[in-house]
Amino acid sequence: MRRLPIRSLAGLTAIGLLALTGCGAKTVGSAVDTAAGAGGERTIRARQVMQLTTVHPKTGMTLLEGPVFDEDGKLLVVDVTAPAGEPKVLRVDIRRKTSREFHTDDRGTYTSAQFSPHDGRVYLTDFSHGDIVSLAPDGSDPRTFFSGEVDGAPMNPDDLAFDQEGNLYISDSRGMSEGVAKGRVVRIDRDGKDATVLADGLAAPNGISFDVDYRGLWFSELTQNRISYLLLDGKGRAVSRHIAIRVDGGIAQTDSIAVDARGNLYQALHGRPAMAVYSKNGERLATVEVPARAAEGLTSATNVAITPGGTQAYMTVSGPAGGYLYTFDALAKGIRQSNGG
Template sequence: MRRLTVRSLAGLATIGLLTLTGCGTEADHSAAGAAAGPGAGRIIRAQQFMRLTDVHEATGMTLLEGPVFDADGALHVVDVTAPPGAPKVLRVDVRRKTAKGVHTDDRGAYTSAQFSPYDGRLYLTDFSHGEIVSLAPDGSDPRTFFSGEVDGARMNPDDLAFDRDGHLYVSDSRGMSTGEATGRVVRVDRDGRNASVLADGLASPNGISFDAEYRGLWFSELTENRVSYLRLGGPAGIAPRHTAIRVDGGLAQTDSIAVDADGNLYQGLHGRPAMAVYDKHGERLATVEVPARAAEGLESATNVAIVPGGTRAYMTVSGPAGGYLFTFDALGKGTRQSNGG
């Protein structure tokens, strides 16, 4: 999720801690060309698909995140800064290019969305309140799935991923408000009863996704502009993590992550309406860019979802101009890990 500034959220009292989640710097797109860096691979031009949201008067911004396809092929998207009464979860019919709100409430600041392979419900991370909630697929029946402390500290849950059995893996962006490296990767059992820390001492972890084989987790650290890899299933259950990719982002910072069927990583950028694409060995394959003529007033490309079994990708892009979906052809086909949780 893109990080937000305190000033931007001055009118949104209910989202106090959201300053941590994607905050970073206010971007100057004049440096966009330099941000690609050496070895940026080819350029993929994304095309504007549709506008979903306007800047909310109550909060002074809009921020789209967490695109995820349901079993019927509809795309669900969250608006992180939507005020009470405005749609916080939108359902997009990509065939008809129509959208409607399916959920709102008076407190949640939802930064990601994923459907569980265990119970089929839609799970949302509420960054501000340290909770994970779930909804029926149609947006009804809200339930608190997890709330409380993990190893003595509440989470600021940002993004999430599910393993094949329906257990949750969450990027916990603790420490973003203070600049301290106290973030974590947390595992929550699918019944919501047990939670454990898999990695700590992280610098504002944001994106998180399994690799194509479900052998380990990729996660990004926003304030270090790096992607780390955590191998699961070692002798003690977890192998040590290591820095896998250092992202040459210039003024931009690492946001959410999606992975296609070939194992390629799509790394969202906060501070530039673009994504960096890497293979699993860390080679920069491509940069997905919003064309300059369409980029005015757009500050970040937070996330992406690739159609399951196909290559059409839908990227969430936001800024003072509003919240948009842009499309492009991905390098590999979509899977569960291709939904940007």
């Protein structure tokens, strides 16, 4: 949101509210086939499930993000660039291939969604206004959970992760529009009263997810194409951080992150309808791609949700051709860390 920044948001442009100007061939399940990639890793070809949105005339874009399964198995998806009055959060029935409006308003630029383990509500990050908004599980009762400055500076909250007690961890892409590394990782307690900066001096932090054991956080930096690991002390305080993975993205940049039951990282790519999959030790395991014949007009794969307890993954893909849901078989089962955020 920048001159506007260049994130998986792909770059807000100033329109009204601010509109966002990602070895041997074989079959894996019913959704994908694989081949050897350039580095020896697998190439997983995703299959289209359905189209969810078209480009909004008022904003000139559509950008799907933050897929998360609710308790009924329906998938919530945010449309970052939806204008006032149009669905900003969609509830998708994958089996029937239908969707309906879950939430809209005249203000929010929502970039992620996740259910809290503390109160069961769904939390949304409003990138443009620095707010964290929560909704009841049925989409009613909107509340502003957190708003205002953190350590004297406003936030541009992008993605979020919850710890097991329901405290929030936010990737704050502050400074993206200026191209200056002043982004942060921010912790907000589950009551919304205390906010703490855990890491700063970051280059447009975007994806964020706990590892399998909740010992630390993985987070990506969009404008540096890297993933870092932030070790925590068990009380939500940072112990150390280091650059863990440098992503060979070419023209694509690191967007949202999900983690499966084996600890594998699914790194979404802005600028290409694909995801890179890494082991927790940094080994490139696979690349998930939209088939070439379908990729025209699709410019990013922003995020993924893996069915809790299963391996079916659903990836949000967008571009001038519209907003789509694609599916593939994940390398391991879905957990909280691969469901929303």
